[in-house]
Amino acid sequence: MSGGRVALDRIKSWEYDDVYNKFAIKDLDKSSFKRGSHIPIKVRKVFECEDIKYGDKKKITLIYEGEAFEAEIEGEIKGRIRMNWPKLIPKMKEVFKNEIKDFEDSKELSVRVPRLKFTKETAIKYDVEMKIKYSHDVLCELERLEIDVENKTIEEINEVGEVIERVVKARKNQNKFREALFKRESKCKICGLAHKELLIASHIKPWSKSTPDEKLNPFNGFLLCPNHDSLFDKHLISFKDNGEIILSKRLSEKEQELLNINKDIVINIEEENKKFLKEHRDVFYDIEEAYTVEKELAISNKEIYKVELNFSSN
Missing domain, CATH: 2.40.330 (At1g16640 B3 domain)
Structure with a gap:
């Protein structure tokens, strides 16, 4: 552009x-x-x-x-x-x-x-x-910023911008949330990986959308391995209240096999998880619906072009 x-x-x-x-x-x-x-x-x-x-x-x-x-x-x-x-x-x-x-x-x-x-x-x-x-691109950008600012001071962050400063602040509470989850669980909810250094404390309801109490509530999270955390975070999988996995139409059978997931997976869900899981499912189904709409726009081999306004003409 x-x-x-x-x-x-x-x-x-x-x-x-x-x-x-x-x-x-x-x-x-x-x-x-x-x-x-x-x-x-x-x-x-x-x-x-x-x-x-x-x-x-x-x-x-x-x-x-x-x-x-x-x-x-x-x-x-x-x-x-x-x-x-x-x-x-x-x-x-x-x-x-x-x-x-x-x-x-x-x-x-x-x-x-x-x-x-x-x-x-x-x-x-x-x-x-x-x-x-x-916008998964924005999610990936925030993840990148989290890594970039890990060893910087708050003063340095302020010079870069408010968004990055918020990510730094988010990291302070992440350890508390992780510790609370480890008091209840010790392995990946899906595959059973038990190597502590590889496990991620994954929020069910996103941190940015959670209340202060929900951000630290261990029932608003699962311990997941990196692959399954990414799938859950990007709403490529979700779960029913009975623990049955829900797989996105965006994942091919080959990808499911490579990522060690299938329709027969059932995890343990506690009553306190359910209100957070409902919100996760709502987002999951919204994304699935949007994906279906995009597929409909691709009928008869037409192409959908992304057009950005030329700001230089403004």
Whole structure:
């Protein structure tokens, strides 16, 4: 992408159907909840607005769960085109209230990215779905930062940024949580690996979403080996209340075999684990649904292109 360096929390992107021009998906940022979004050139066919000039306006209707919301596509300077959806914003804020809180929480990166999916009915009428995309890239970045800052002081961290400082603070409580888990368990919940140095104290409900008490609650965690911790953390596996494993459709049979997991695995679940597991399952099924939607967009061998706005033109 041209236009120089762009902060992670400001990247705006679209996905679209390049063959039939029926679908477009917008990843939302802070500004999306104030006015709307610019439409990149390659996405304009979906909204039939390629010929809109400066000062031109096109009225459209957005349908969300049967309710109609007026919106407008307008031409701006330098050939830019913007879609404004002010009447949809209150509903967006209601549906994405947790994600908006993340946006408002200084510059903390969110792993739950709110998005709008537009499906064309006519040139002026679009069905809208409100979905969540889970940014595993952001999760991996935070894991990388955790390693990078392990031996640095808080003063050094402050010069780098608030997100990294929070990771450092998180590490202080991680040892307490790990010690509490080891008082109850001594091996990987799934494969039985008992080498203490290799075991990870894995939160069921993410640390970033937990209350202070939940962060240190040993029932909000499992001891897992590195492979199974990664699978659980990325919601590629989850568990029913009876301990039966749930496998993601994103894992092939070969990958399941290599990672030593199968549909017959059952682990011991205590009553106190269940409220945290329910939240983990809810996220798991949301991701599975999003994965299914992405697969649907790939019909008839079409490609879905990721388009980032060129900030140099702003």
